[in-house]
Amino acid sequence: MRKSDLHGEFFIQGNIACAEAALAAGCRFFGGYPITPASEIAERMAYRLPQLDGVFVQFEDEIASMASILGASWAGAKSMTSSSGPGISLMLENIGLGIMMETPCVIVNVQRGSPSTGLPTSWGQSDMMQARWGSHGDFAVIALCPKSPQEYFDLTVKAFNLSEQYRLPVFVMSDAVVGHMTEKVYIPPVDELEIIERKYTSKKPQDYLPYECEFDAVPDFAKAGDGYRYHTTGLTHDERGYPVMTEECHVKLVNRLINKIKLHADDIIMIEEKDTEDAEVIVVSYGITSRIVFPAIKIMKKKGIKVGYLRLITVWPFPEERIRQLASKVNGFVVVELNMGQVCLEVERCAKNAVTKLVPHPGGGMPQVETITQAIQEVADAR
Amino acid sequence: MPDDKSQQTENLHHPMEEYLRMDRMPHIWCSSCGLGSILTAFMKGVKQADVDFNKVAVVSGIGCTGRVAGYVKLDSYHTTHGRAIPFATGLKLANRDLTVFVISGDGDLFAIGGNHLIHAARRNVDINVICVNNFIYGMTGGQNAPTTPLEAYSSTAPYGNYEQPFNLVGVAAAAGASYVARWSALHMRRLAESVEEMTKKKGFCFLEVISPCATVFARKNKGGTGLDLLKGYKDRSVINHNANPQEIPLDMNGEIVCGVFINKDRPTFWENVLSGTERKVKKTNLYYHDSKTKF
Numbered sequence: 101m102r103k104s105d106l107h108g109e110f111f112i113q114g115n116i117a118c119a120e121a122a123l124a125a126g127c128r129f130f131g132g133y134p135i136t137p138a139s140e141i142a143e144r145m146a147y148r149l150p151q152l153d154g155v156f157v158q159f160e161d162e163i164a165s166m167a168s169i170l171g172a173s174w175a176g177a178k179s180m181t182s183s184s185g186p187g188i189s190l191m192l193e194n195i196g197l198g199i200m201m202e203t204p205c206v207i208v209n210v211q212r213g214s215p216s217t218g219l220p221t222s223w224g225q226s227d228m229m230q231a232r233w234g235s236h237g238d239f240a241v242i243a244l245c246p247k248s249p250q251e252y253f254d255l256t257v258k259a260f261n262l263s264e265q266y267r268l269p270v271f272v273m274s275d276a277v278v279g280h281m282t283e284k285v286y287i288p289p290v291d292e293l294e295i296i297e298r299k300y301t302s303k304k305p306q307d308y309l310p311y312e313c314e315f316d317a318v319p320d321f322a323k324a325g326d327g328y329r330y331h332t333t334g335l336t337h338d339e340r341g342y343p344v345m346t347e348e349c350h351v352k353l354v355n356r357l358i359n360k361i362k363l364h365a366d367d368i369i370m371i372e373e374k375d376t377e378d379a380e381v382i383v384v385s386y387g388i389t390s391r392i393v394f395p396a397i398k399i400m401k402k403k404g405i406k407v408g409y410l411r412l413i414t415v416w417p418f419p420e421e422r423i424r425q426l427a428s429k430v431n432g433f434v435v436v437e438l439n440m441g442q443v444c445l446e447v448e449r450c451a452k453n454a455v456t457k458l459v460p461h462p463g464g465g466m467p468q469v470e471t472i473t474q475a476i477q478e479v480a481d482a483r
Numbered sequence: 484m485p486d487d488k489s490q491q492t493e494n495l496h497h498p499m500e501e502y503l504r505m506d507r508m509p510h511i512w513c514s515s516c517g518l519g520s521i522l523t524a525f526m527k528g529v530k531q532a533d534v535d536f537n538k539v540a541v542v543s544g545i546g547c548t549g550r551v552a553g554y555v556k557l558d559s560y561h562t563t564h565g566r567a568i569p570f571a572t573g574l575k576l577a578n579r580d581l582t583v584f585v586i587s588g589d590g591d592l593f594a595i596g597g598n599h600l601i602h603a604a605r606r607n608v609d610i611n612v613i614c615v616n617n618f619i620y621g622m623t624g625g626q627n628a629p630t631t632p633l634e635a636y637s638s639t640a641p642y643g644n645y646e647q648p649f650n651l652v653g654v655a656a657a658a659g660a661s662y663v664a665r666w667s668a669l670h671m672r673r674l675a676e677s678v679e680e681m682t683k684k685k686g687f688c689f690l691e692v693i694s695p696c697a698t699v700f701a702r703k704n705k706g707g708t709g710l711d712l713l714k715g716y717k718d719r720s721v722i723n724h725n726a727n728p729q730e731i732p733l734d735m736n737g738e739i740v741c742g743v744f745i746n747k748d749r750p751t752f753w754e755n756v757l758s759g760t761e762r763k764v765k766k767t768n769l770y771y772h773d774s775k776t777k778f
Binding site for chain 2: 128129131150151155157159160161163164165167168169170171172173174175176177179193194197201323324325326327328329330331332333334335342343
């Protein structure tokens with residue numbers, strides 16, 4: 101495989117940084133469909149993949165795009181697709197297939213104002229719960245939220261690593277601001293990046309069972325064409341990959357799909373904290389909103405309120421443990437997000453007796469500093 | 484005597500045992516369904532093409548035919564309803580050494596998955612699609628399909644079907660398929676030959692197989708037993724390789740025109756990618772060595 105030889109410091113758009121990160125991580129198959137504000141990723145991949153002996157296909161819709169990256173992954177390629185709200189809605193069924201078949205791949209959602217067609221050219225964070233629960237059924241997902249083009253690059257590489265390691269589709273949840281923002285991005289030489297490769301089975305075909313592993317583990321992979329002649333299905337299946345329609349098999353499988361993420365959440369979760377140890381109020385944010393809470397925090401600190409800052413880099417799995425720990429020490433949390441209260445529900449669930457105050461905004465704009473300061477004041481005054 | 488009998492059964496082997504998941508038998512298909520013979524013909528055809536079975540993958544959607552992927556001892560993928568073709572497209576393009584077959588039903592490939600079929604044919608992706616047409620949704624209990632003949636009964640057409648059906652070979656041909664054929668489940672030798680040709684041929688190949696469904700289609704339409712259906716299909720079948728695929732739609736009682744209607748060479752998707760990009764890509768590579776040059 102030809103490695104990406106692009107490295108150095110660049111002044112580039114977030115979506116371009118994302119595409120370059122995918123290439124640096126070894127992505128060589130992209131299936132996508134145009135949609136604002138995510139099209140730049142597909143355009144960049146269309147330009148770059150042929151240079152690196154990769155495959156770019158613009159499909160007839162997002163359903164096909166999602167199905168194709170699963171197929172490509174089973175052929176051994178690292179694969180990706182990118183879209184925004186309406187397109188992700190179309191992908192959901194096949195995202196479920198990816199989770200069930202345990203297929204590594206990356207889905208970038210450049211979020212825009214929703215619901216429905218919403219605000220195509222404007223931003224939002226209203227697909228957070230869609231990423232978590234959008235496809236039908238119970239499962240665990242991983243979703244990462246970048247706040248800048250540089251982090252967009254870093255987290256896209258990370259997303260590939262996590263998807264290969266845990267064998268599931270991983271979401272990169274950016275938004276129209278981070279996607280279209282132009283900033284300095286440092287792209288390290290490929291050899292200096294930490295890249296995790298898929299674990300292929302070392303067993304002989306006659307000994308190999310495609311889903312044989314412990315209750316919280318990830319099975320070893322075998323790709324098409326290597327003589328393993330395995331079967332895989334979206335139906336409930338046993339370790340042979342064969343459909344088995346029993347309660348016992350279903351309970352075992354669904355639990356493992358959840359356990360392989362849930363019981364390894366500590367290794368997956370990334371959060372950034374400032375001044376949280378002695379805080380009265382902690383402002384929780386993620387992605388682009390984490391950049392607008394600073395003025396409010398500064399103002400309230402001057403007023404003498406101890407305000408902490410907590411940024412979710414991994415939104416799913418949610419850092420339950422950390423929020424619970426902090427909840428026992430603080431007055432409460434202020435959650436700032438560009439939706440009408442999604443991640444806030446998770447904070448509320450873990451905060452128990454601590455106050456949780458939401459600063460919502462449906463997207464297309466940003467909450468005013470005064471709204472955030474007011475919320476901080478309210479939480480500080482509580483109790 | 485019983486001992487002798489069991490002895491005999493033990494010594495019986497399916498001729499295609501090597502290529503079937505015998506630990507999954509018996510299969511779920513009804514007696515007199517065409518899928519068993521079609522599967523045998525498929526195996527035979529691939530074997531005749533003399534390719535490495537390790538490099539053959541089967542992708543299916545959902546439905547009775549969708550279960551084929553579960554019974555073949557190949558790399559096999561049982562995917563979502565209607566999405567076998569884009570899954571197969573990804574599989575093929577990411578490993579172009581593979582021979583990829585999509586085996587699915589008429590509802591899967593032409594109703595929910597219709598868009599993918601016409602676009603895969605348009606692109607001329609190098610995959611082979613076998614569409615088993617039984618004129619109805621079997622697994623869900625006999626609902627209307629995009630192939631259900633006009634006035635035929637189904638569980639969602641209790642007064643007879645009032646929708647015009649698709650002529651599958653016509654659609655595939657119009658969308659640009661390189662190979663278009665139609666046989667019935669009774670044309671075992673011809674079927675295997677077509678599978679062999681498709682395995683060897685580059686580009687998007689499409690094969691429609693008319694298959695009897697006694698359990699729901701015949702029952703709803705006074706078609707008798709599975710055997711009666713098969714006999715009917717046999718009597719109605721006419722082989723005409725020169726037929727225009729646009730002019731041979733199927734109905735309840737008319738001729739079933741079979742044959743290989745299209746067998747042409749057209750550049751495949753990947754051939755076009757290579758010829759279209761190779762020279763131009765080499766030029767762009769000059770710009771990519773360090774950050775000081777154009778991004």
